[in-house]
Amino acid sequence: MAKNLVEVKNLKKYFNTSRGMLHAVDGVSFAIEEGKTLGVVGESGCGKSTTGRTILRLIEPSSGEVYFNGRNVLKYNESELRKARKDMQIIFQDPFSSLDPRKTVNQIISEPIIIHNLIPNKKDRENRVLELMETVGLAERLINTYPHELDGGRRQRIGIARALAVNPKFIVCDEPVSALDVSIQAQILNLLKELQEKLSLTYMFITHDLSVVNHFSDHIAVMYLGKLVEKAPAEELFAHPLHPYTVALLSAIPVPDLSERKKRIILKGEVTSPINMPEECRFAKRCLYTCDACKDHTPELREVYPNHFVACEFPLGV
Amino acid sequence: MEKSKVVSVLGVTATKKYKKLSQIAEIWHNFKKNKGAVLGLIVLGVITVIAIVANFAIDYDTQIVRQVVSERLQNPSWNHPFGTDQYGRDIFLRILYGARYSLSIGIVAVMVSLAIGGVLGIISGYFGGFLESIIMRLCDVFSSIPALLLAICISTAFGASTFVLMIAVGIVSVPAFARVARAAVMTVRDNEYIEAARAAGATRMRIMFTHILPNSLAPIMVQVTMRVGSAIITASSLSFLGLGIPAPAPEWGSMLAEGRSFIRDYSYMTMFPGIAIVITVLSINLIGDGLRDAMDPKLKR
Amino acid sequence: MKDKNLILNIENLVVHYETENGTVKAVNGIDLKLEKKRAIGLVGETGAGKTTSALAILRLVPDPPGVIKSGIIELDGENILEKNIKELEKIRGKDISMIFQDPMTALNPVFTVGEQIAESIILHENVSSSEANESAKEMLEMVGIPGHRANDYPHQFSGGMKQRVVIAIALACHTKLLIADEPTSALDVTIQAQVLELMNNLKEKYQTSLIMITHDLGIVAEVCDEVAVMYAGRIVEKGTLKDVFNMTKHPYTEGLFNSLPNVNDRKAKLLPIPGSMPDPTNLSIGCSFSPRCPYVTDKCHEQKPDPIWISDTHMVECSAYDDPAFHIVRRER
Numbered sequence: 001m002a003k004n005l006v007e008v009k010n011l012k013k014y015f016n017t018s019r020g021m022l023h024a025v026d027g028v029s030f031a032i033e034e035g036k037t038l039g040v041v042g043e044s045g046c047g048k049s050t051t052g053r054t055i056l057r058l059i060e061p062s063s064g065e066v067y068f069n070g071r072n073v074l075k076y077n078e079s080e081l082r083k084a085r086k087d088m089q090i091i092f093q094d095p096f097s098s099l100d101p102r103k104t105v106n107q108i109i110s111e112p113i114i115i116h117n118l119i120p121n122k123k124d125r126e127n128r129v130l131e132l133m134e135t136v137g138l139a140e141r142l143i144n145t146y147p148h149e150l151d152g153g154r155r156q157r158i159g160i161a162r163a164l165a166v167n168p169k170f171i172v173c174d175e176p177v178s179a180l181d182v183s184i185q186a187q188i189l190n191l192l193k194e195l196q197e198k199l200s201l202t203y204m205f206i207t208h209d210l211s212v213v214n215h216f217s218d219h220i221a222v223m224y225l226g227k228l229v230e231k232a233p234a235e236e237l238f239a240h241p242l243h244p245y246t247v248a249l250l251s252a253i254p255v256p257d258l259s260e261r262k263k264r265i266i267l268k269g270e271v272t273s274p275i276n277m278p279e280e281c282r283f284a285k286r287c288l289y290t291c292d293a294c295k296d297h298t299p300e301l302r303e304v305y306p307n308h309f310v311a312c313e314f315p316l317g318v
Numbered sequence: 319m320e321k322s323k324v325v326s327v328l329g330v331t332a333t334k335k336y337k338k339l340s341q342i343a344e345i346w347h348n349f350k351k352n353k354g355a356v357l358g359l360i361v362l363g364v365i366t367v368i369a370i371v372a373n374f375a376i377d378y379d380t381q382i383v384r385q386v387v388s389e390r391l392q393n394p395s396w397n398h399p400f401g402t403d404q405y406g407r408d409i410f411l412r413i414l415y416g417a418r419y420s421l422s423i424g425i426v427a428v429m430v431s432l433a434i435g436g437v438l439g440i441i442s443g444y445f446g447g448f449l450e451s452i453i454m455r456l457c458d459v460f461s462s463i464p465a466l467l468l469a470i471c472i473s474t475a476f477g478a479s480t481f482v483l484m485i486a487v488g489i490v491s492v493p494a495f496a497r498v499a500r501a502a503v504m505t506v507r508d509n510e511y512i513e514a515a516r517a518a519g520a521t522r523m524r525i526m527f528t529h530i531l532p533n534s535l536a537p538i539m540v541q542v543t544m545r546v547g548s549a550i551i552t553a554s555s556l557s558f559l560g561l562g563i564p565a566p567a568p569e570w571g572s573m574l575a576e577g578r579s580f581i582r583d584y585s586y587m588t589m590f591p592g593i594a595i596v597i598t599v600l601s602i603n604l605i606g607d608g609l610r611d612a613m614d615p616k617l618k619r
Numbered sequence: 620m621k622d623k624n625l626i627l628n629i630e631n632l633v634v635h636y637e638t639e640n641g642t643v644k645a646v647n648g649i650d651l652k653l654e655k656k657r658a659i660g661l662v663g664e665t666g667a668g669k670t671t672s673a674l675a676i677l678r679l680v681p682d683p684p685g686v687i688k689s690g691i692i693e694l695d696g697e698n699i700l701e702k703n704i705k706e707l708e709k710i711r712g713k714d715i716s717m718i719f720q721d722p723m724t725a726l727n728p729v730f731t732v733g734e735q736i737a738e739s740i741i742l743h744e745n746v747s748s749s750e751a752n753e754s755a756k757e758m759l760e761m762v763g764i765p766g767h768r769a770n771d772y773p774h775q776f777s778g779g780m781k782q783r784v785v786i787a788i789a790l791a792c793h794t795k796l797l798i799a800d801e802p803t804s805a806l807d808v809t810i811q812a813q814v815l816e817l818m819n820n821l822k823e824k825y826q827t828s829l830i831m832i833t834h835d836l837g838i839v840a841e842v843c844d845e846v847a848v849m850y851a852g853r854i855v856e857k858g859t860l861k862d863v864f865n866m867t868k869h870p871y872t873e874g875l876f877n878s879l880p881n882v883n884d885r886k887a888k889l890l891p892i893p894g895s896m897p898d899p900t901n902l903s904i905g906c907s908f909s910p911r912c913p914y915v916t917d918k919c920h921e922q923k924p925d926p927i928w929i930s931d932t933h934m935v936e937c938s939a940y941d942d943p944a945f946h947i948v949r950r951e952r
Contacts, residue, residue, distance in 0.1 A: 043807035058513055085519035098510040102532045111528075112518035151895060162514065181664040182834055186878035186891030208808060211880040215889065252812035254837030256879060258864050266816055267809050 004067075005034040005170055005202045006055065011064035013047075013054050020276040024050045025061075026226035029301070032170075032219075037196065037203040039217030039234065041210055041249070045274060046223040048206045049093075052172040055204070056088050057081060068170065086116055089163040093175035095155035099147040105158055106143045109133070112165045132161040137191060153184035160191070170202045177212065189216060210253055214238055222246050225274050225282040228301055232308040242304060242315035244287045281313070289314060348612035355608020361601035369417035381411050383566045391584055400590045403573075404580060409587065412568035413594050419569040420550045420598055423484050427549040428542055430488025431495045436538060438492070439499025444507065444526055454500070457493035465490045469552055473561045483562050487549045498541045502534035509533075536613040543606030547599040554595055570595050623696070626796050626828045627653040627676070632690030634668075634675050637683070641900035645671040647852035648690075653845075655795075658822060658829035660839030662875070663849035666896045669832045672849075673798045677717055678707055695795060713743040716789035720801040722781035726773040732759070732784045733769025739791045758787040761824075762817055779810035783817065793825055800832045815841050836875060840864065845932075848872050851897055851907035858933035866951050868935040870912045873949045906938060914939045914947065 009029050015022040025047040032038045040048045053059045055066050057073060066073045068088060076084060092098035099108055109129045119125040130140060136157040147155055156176060163171055173192065177185040189212065195201060207213050213220055213234075220237045222230040222245065230243040241247045251265040267286045281287070281294040294313055301311040349355055376382065386406035394401040400409035438457070442450035460468070472486035506512065507530065515525050554571030556562035563569040565576075570591040577587030629651040636643040646668045653659050661669045674680045676692055678699060692699040694715060702710070719725055727735060736755035741748060756766035762783040764776075773781060782802060789797055799818070803811040819842055822829055831842055839846055840860065847857035848869065856869035867873050874892035894911040903909070909919040916939055924938040939945045 043809060053513075056517060058517055082519040082521075085517065090514070090517045092510045092514065094510055098514055100511040100515075100529055100533065111515065111520070115519050115524070153895060159514075162518070166518070182875060183664060183878045183892040184895065186880075186889040187893075189880070190889055190891060209880075210808070215880040248809060252808045254811075254815070254835060254841045256836035256840050256864070256876065258840060258860060264812060264816070266812055 003034055004031040005069060006032040006204070007065075007067040008051075008055060009065040009067075011051065011054060011066065012062045013050055013059060014062045017275065022275045023226045023277055024274065025054060026277075027064075028223070028226075028228050030221055030228065030231060032202055032204060034169075034202055035196070035200050036218040037205050037216055039205045039207065039213035039220040040223060041207060041213050041220060042223035043208055043249075045225065047226040047274075048223050049174055051223070052090070052174050052204060052206050056085075056090055056172060058090070083116075086166045087168050088170045088172070089166065089168040090172045090174060091156075091159050091163050091176045093178055095152045095159060095179060096147075098159055099155055101147055104144045104146060105129075105133070105138070108147075108158055109161045109165055112162060116166060118166065128165070129161075132164055135164065135195070136161045137187075151184075152180050153187065156180060156184075156188055157191070160188075160195075164195070164199070167199075168201070170204070172204045172206065174206045175208070176205075178207065178209065185212070192216070210249060222249070225272065225277070227282055227298070227311060228309075229283065229311045230309065231301065232305075236305075236308055240305075240308075242308070242310045243283075243312050244289055244316060245283050247316060281311075289316075345609075345612045349608050352608040352611060354604045355612075358601035358604030358608065361597060362605060365417050365598055365601070366421060368414050369421050372414045373418060376411055376415050378415070381408065382415050382568055383407070391580070393584075394586055401584070401586045403576065403587055407568075409573075409590055412573065413570070413590055416568040416570050416573065416591070416594070417598075419480070419563055419567065420553065420595070423480070423487060423553040424546040424550040424602075426484040427487035427553070428491070428545045430485060431491035431545060431549075432538070432542060434489070435492040435495025436499045439496035439501075440503050440526070440531070440534070442496070443500035443503030444522075444530065450500070453496065457496045460489075461493040465552060466555060469556055470559070470561055473556060478556075478561050478564055480563055483553055483556060486556070487552045490552060491545050491549065494545065495538070495541060498537055499534065502537045503530055506530050506533045536610075539613070540606055540610040543602055543609055547602040547606070550595065550599055550602075624654050625652055625693070626655045626657075626695055627651065627830075628691065628693040629672075629676070630691040632672065632675060632692065633688040634671050634680060634685060634690075635688055636685050643899045644852055644902055645685075645899060646675065647902070649847075649849070649852075649854045651847060651854070651857075653796075653828055653830065655828055656826045657845060658831060658843045659845040659847060660843035661830055661832045661847050661849060662834065662836060662839060664834055664896060666851075666899060667849040668852040669849050670800055673717065673800055673830065673832055676798065677711055677715060678702075679717075709743070712739050712794070713792045714794060715796045715798070716792075716794040717798040717800065718782075718785050718789050718802050720804050722778055722785050722805065725785050726781055728773055731770050731772055732776070732787075736769070736784070736788050736791050739788050743792045754791065755787075758791050759784070761790075761821070762787045763813075777810075779806050779814060782806060782814055786814070786817065786821070790821055790825060790827065794827060796828045796830070798830045798832070801834070802831075803838065804833075804835075811838075818842060836864075836879065848875070851899065851902060853907065853936065854934075855908065855937070856935045858930070862930065862933035866929075866933070867947065867949050868929060868933070868940070869937055870914050870939070870947055871908050873947045874911075876949060906936075914945070916941075 008031070011025055011028045013025040015024055028051055030038065040051065042048045050059060054061045061074060068084065073084060106126065106129055109132055110125050113119050113125055113128065119128055130143065133140065133143065138154060138157050138161065142150065142154070147158070176192070177188050180188060192203070193216065196203060205213060205216055217234045220232060220234050221228050222243065224245050230237065230241070230246045237246065238250070241250055248265045248267050265288070272282070272285050279297055281299055284294045287294065299311045299313050301309045304310050304315055384407070389402050389406040390404055392398055392402045398408050398410060400413060402408055438453050442453040469486040469490050472489065473482055476482045512525060512529055515529055553562060554569070554574070557569045557571030558575045560575065562571060565572055573591040574588055577584070577591070580587050629649060631648050631650060632646055633648050634646040636645055649672060661672065663669050671680060675687055676699065680687065687700065690700070694710065726732070733752060733755045736758050737748065737751040740746065740751040740754050746754070752769070756769050759769055760766050764780060764783060773784070776784065803814050806814060815838065821827065829842070831839065833839060843860065845857070845859050846863040847854045848863065848871065849855070850871050856863060856872050863872060867876065871892070877890035878892060880889060892911050897903070897907050897910065903920070905920040905922055906924050909915045912919065918938045918941065922938065924936045926934050926936050927940050928934050
């Protein structure tokens with residue numbers, strides 16, 4: 001059995017705001033096998049980005065455990081953490097604000113290499129940058145350009161090259177294609193997939209776009225208001241979604257196919273506030289199938305079919 | 319592709335081959351488009367040259383300070399382009415010589431403000447928390463005292479000399495610099511590329527110096543140029559009140575003060591120093607505006 | 620030839636932006652006819668010229684640097700390009716409205732939503748302010764927001780609700796033509812579904828014609844009757860939904876469909892269109908899509924393609940069809 005590169009246990013992140021305690025991530029657990037991709041899906045405010053950043057300790061978690069290669073990342077001291085950064089990297093959503101506008105492509109990509117002193121010789125470093133640029137499909141002549149001179153697709157490639165510069169094993173992709181045009185999205189997704197095969201990378205792919213995550217993931221976890229509501233292998237999730245939110249999410253995607261005129265499930269109401277959550281199923285207020293049991297406690301994530309987990313009292317189809 | 323291989327063989331690295339306009343060159347290119355700013359730059363350049371040359375070309379004792387009673391209170395003429403004052407001193411030469419006081423005080427005072435205020439602002443913006451609160455509250459206290467009054471206090475306490483004047487005017491602007499620096503740092507701090515640097519393993523010092531400082535420079539630079547103008551005016555005001563550079567030094571502010579009693583019949587005595595101050599400060603402000611516009615990436619579109 | 624049934628008639632519209640770095644040829648001669656009560660999707664990626672076309676219809680293209688170089692724009696028979704500002708102000712908000720992508724900045728934070736809806740009504744209809752406020756409340760109910768919230772300020776609403784308020788303002792005067800520029804891009808997908816359903820219902824109820832600008836072909840399938848695909852300032856293919864979706868003809872349209880991850884077929888490899896949009900200050904003399912087109916011929920580089928009418932409704936601009944045997948890979952469905 002392949003080993004789990006990343007294991008997250010009961011991760012929590014609460015923010016103390018003036019209006020109360022914000023439960024951004026509320027007890028999330030999952031594991032990612034080496035070389036595989038976990039897609040984490042959800043809409044704004046569900047906590048998926050915070051989860052990604054907390055695993056990398058870009059945000060310090062409130063409680064929980066994160067194991068990378070068997071060791072608890074949350075217990076590292078500062079210098080161990082700095083070393084660990086070579087193995088765990090992140091690709092950001094916004095190709096505009098994720099690159100320092102005052103640095104050239106060369107400086108941006110070589111920075112992680114300089115920080116960890118991987119290639120002390122300047123010329124060798126430059127060759128490595130050129131190599132990385134070629135890997136991600138950036139023309140050699142762009143090496144001294146500034147980010148604002150390039151379009152979104154190229155900037156995102158710079159971000160990917162930067163993440164690859166230290167030869168990481170695990171990359172958190174935080175909505176890497178959401179800000180790009182459709183045809184560029186496809187290019188970047190193909191690139192990421194190629195890189196995964198070539199370099200045996202493990203991905204955590206965060207997105208709100210279910211059609212993208214289908215193409216890209218081995219397993220998918222659906223989040224809502226800080227909790228995991230469903231987790232299953234990708235094909236299984238799309239074939240047999242069990243949580244009412246997953247079903248609604250799937251049906252909400254507009255499909256560019258005239259033969260698929262399906263009956264859409266339109267959720268009522270808005271997403272409730274993640275501050276001071278009452279003790280009930282987070283989704284109860286918008287769910288079409290609630291009953292009393294849903295309102296008095298938060299359902300736990302349990303395995304309903306092999307490898308298929310749902311947090312719901314009455315999963316559909318069971 | 320072929321060309322680059324040949325070039326690589328010759329030993330020219332790729333970075334040299336594809337050298338592009340650096341950021342500074344781009345800012346200069348934008349700056350040049352602003353006619354007012356360029357005019358300001360030229361005028362300031364001229365004033366600076368005058369300030370430097372005047373030191374060597376004009377003899378202080380014979381031409382600036384020596385009183386020639388026979389030539390007192392003469393209207394502007396070929397001999398004395400700006401006329402003479404009540405002691406017979408040539409005003410034109412005094413104005414030329416006086417440029418050095420205004421410029422040097424303006425620049426040094428702002429350097430003082432920048433050094434103290436800038437550092438305080440960057441620290442409070444980056445570290446936040448308790449440190450930020452203390453620094454900001456101290457700045458609030460200082461800025462609640464009217465600038466001129468504060469400068470007067472410091473001047474009186476330590477005696478009026480050029481050096482004290484520079485420090486006094488400098489301290490007056492510290493809160494403004496601290497605020498601008500803090501705001502600049504806070505805007506930059508929230509950008510994702512800072513997070514990216516942390517994800518790459520950068521230390522806080524590295525982030526501060528390689529990422530935050532260069533990106534915060536723009537608003538701070540603009541403040542610097544703006545403040546030079548107001549420093550000059552503050553210095554002149556202090557001299558006008560007799561608390562600045564002592565007579566008989568031809569500082570423009572004190573020349574204004576001296577001319578006050580003669581303003582009805584010999585208005586040229588106040589007019590020329592006044593114009594000199596206005597032109598200097600105006601040119602600096604034009605440069606500041608031009609710099610701000612040139613550095614603003616959004617205006618590039 | 621004035622067709623009484625046309626709400627919008629655009630002929631050979633050309634809009635350029637004259638900047639110091641060159642002339643940006645944003646819109647290069649488009650023809651568009653929209654019948655009353657129909658909805659058309661204007662599809663294309665960033666830089667295709669869709670937003671500029673929409674702004675041109677309302678004469679809102681920033682001038683300078685934008686210039687409407689030529690063309691005819693007729694709204695319900697009236698020539699828009701000949702109207703003066705006063706006449707335009709009467710038309711905007713009443714006969715034709717526009718809603719934009721970002722609901723956060725479209726609403727004025729210092730006025731209540733009720734006031735903002737009522738403002739539109741008062742400007743165009745001869746009613747008292749209390750009547751306008753009543754109508755405003757009704758409009759809120761119409762878009763699914765309780766009427767008593769008319770006294771709340773924009774910051775008290777979520778993104779989806781703000782967009783609904785914006786729709787209420789746009790439809791408050793029973794506008795004849797609504798232009799929606801990527802109205803749901805900034806919204807979550809479940810909220811997007813709500814807003815699209817709302818737009819469909821309102822379209823039915825008020826018999827409003829709609830131009831939906833989007834890059835999402837799925838949204839077009841949900842809401843529109845017709846489609847026009849834009850690339851580098853030209854409409855390269857247009858027709859009914861069936862024409863363009865099931866009998867796709869233009870290589871770019873095919874490329875768009877191929878780039879979309881298919882929810883139903885996860886194994887299918889994504890086929891992105893190689894390269895990127897041409898620089899609008901430097902368009903080639905031939906077909907703008909030729910550098911990226913898998914079916915390119917010599918003629919494509921030298922000459923602009925002529926429009927070919929495949930049926931009464933279906934038009935495509937592609938020189939490859941000079942060869943009567945030519946067809947693209949995407950099969951008819």
